[in-house]
Amino acid sequence: MEEWAEQLQNSVNTLERLKSVINVTEEEEIAIRTLNTKWGTTPYFASLMDPDDPECPIRRQVIPSLKEKENRYGIPNYLIWKENRDTDEVRPDSIARQYHDRIAFTVTDLCANYCRHCFRKELVVDRNLQLRFDVDEGLAWIKEHEEIRDVLITGGDPFILSDDKIEYLIRKLREIPHIQMFRFGSRTPVVLPHRITDGLKKVLSGYHQVPIWLNTQCNHPKEITEKTAKAVFDLLSCGVNVGNQAVLLKGINDNKETFRELHQKLLSVRIRPYYVFYCEPAPGIDHFRTPVEKGAELIRDAIRGHTTGLAQPMYVVATKIGKIPLMPDYYIQGKTENEYTLRNYKGQTIKWPNIPE
Numbered sequence: 229m230e231e232w233a234e235q236l237q238n239s240v241n242t243l244e245r246l247k248s249v250i251n252v253t254e255e256e257e258i259a260i261r262t263l264n265t266k267w268g269t270t271p272y273f274a275s276l277m278d279p280d281d282p283e284c285p286i287r288r289q290v291i292p293s294l295k296e297k298e299n300r301y302g303i304p305n306y307l308i309w310k311e312n313r314d315t316d317e318v319r320p321d322s323i324a325r326q327y328h329d330r331i332a333f334t335v336t337d338l339c340a341n342y343c344r345h346c347f348r349k350e351l352v353v354d355r356n357l358q359l360r361f362d363v364d365e366g367l368a369w370i371k372e373h374e375e376i377r378d379v380l381i382t383g384g385d386p387f388i389l390s391d392d393k394i395e396y397l398i399r400k401l402r403e404i405p406h407i408q409m410f411r412f413g414s415r416t417p418v419v420l421p422h423r424i425t426d427g428l429k430k431v432l433s434g435y436h437q438v439p440i441w442l443n444t445q446c447n448h449p450k451e452i453t454e455k456t457a458k459a460v461f462d463l464l465s466c467g468v469n470v471g472n473q474a475v476l477l478k479g480i481n482d483n484k485e486t487f488r489e490l491h492q493k494l495l496s497v498r499i500r501p502y503y504v505f506y507c508e509p510a511p512g513i514d515h516f517r518t519p520v521e522k523g524a525e526l527i528r529d530a531i532r533g534h535t536t537g538l539a540q541p542m543y544v545v546a547t548k549i550g551k552i553p554l555m556p557d558y559y560i561q562g563k564t565e566n567e568y569t570l571r572n573y574k575g576q577t578i579k580w581p582n583i584p585e
């Protein structure tokens with residue numbers, strides 16, 4: 229058995245296994261015993277947890293919390309609402325649509341790490357939403373819809389699938405003439421870097437037309453190790469572009485130092501920061517959410533001007549009508565008929581000519 233499959237087989241998903249890695253608190257134990265929820269992670273990701281600190285940023289993403297029972301701000305049936313599954317357009321369960329020319333293609337509800345803050349919690353973690361993941365049905369729908377030029381293959385985590393299944397997906401999508409690119413959303417480079425095997429590399433690098441992008445999710449600098457660096461290097465060496473889609477998480481990455489370090493460290497392992505998402509109003513994850521403005525403030529106070537522009541992600545609120553960017557808005561301080569007053573990250577201002585159209 230390959231190492232990645234062994235990692236999945238030995239998933240840290242029982243109290244007994246968890247206790248062999250960390251000192252479980254009484255509250256964590258009660259949450260695990262009483263919440264009816266899927267949880268667990270790979271032994272590799274579990275080994276990055278602080279054994280003694282329940283506030284460890286990795287631990288909080290992995291271990292169920294009693295706070296998940298609270299739901300003041302979450303929207304019930306969130307995924308149905310968010311992914312426009314209650315509209316008149318008839319689509320297979322596997323196809324979620326918010327845009328005219330691109331769709332999300334959900335191919336599994338299994339993951340290597342069951343993130344406690346997941347916006348697909350109802351489907352993936354709490355499992356009270358059942359969908360049918362018929363890959364051929366989804367492929368047929370994409371083939372019929374010539375306006376679709378870009379497909380996001382998502383889950384769950386699509387890299388949990390076997391090499392053969394991934395190869396089939398890639399081959400079939402590439403046979404559809406209107407598909408110009410496709411993307412995988414996979415957390416495996418961070419939670420299961422062993423998944424980037426020679427076999428998978430062969431599958432991914434078998435073609436050069438119709439590029440593949442991979443967006444992973446890394447939320448804290450502690451998640452970036454030499455193993456992740458090597459996995460990303462291997463992905464890039466077979467022509468797969470790697471970006472990051474972090475989630476803004478209260479108490480985990482919502483302070484300036486951590487936020488800057490995360491984005492600098494991502495670049496140091498060749499991952500391009502792409503998005504920071506506001507933590508979505510799925511039920512039971514209120515405790516991870518910050519005020520909406522927080523992400524823009526962090527970009528203003530920790531990234532823009534404070535480090536290379538390559539480290540700057542776009543901060544967005546992902547909604548059912550598409551992503552809404554919320555970036556710092558301090559740059560234009562004033563405008564007259566003749567000039568603008570522009571402000572930089574240090575608060576210094578400069579006059580700039582206003583050119584009439």
Ligand code: SF4
Binds near residue numbers: 338341345385
């Ligand atoms: S890997 Fe993605 S889909 Fe799976 S639990 Fe985490 S956030 Fe959700």
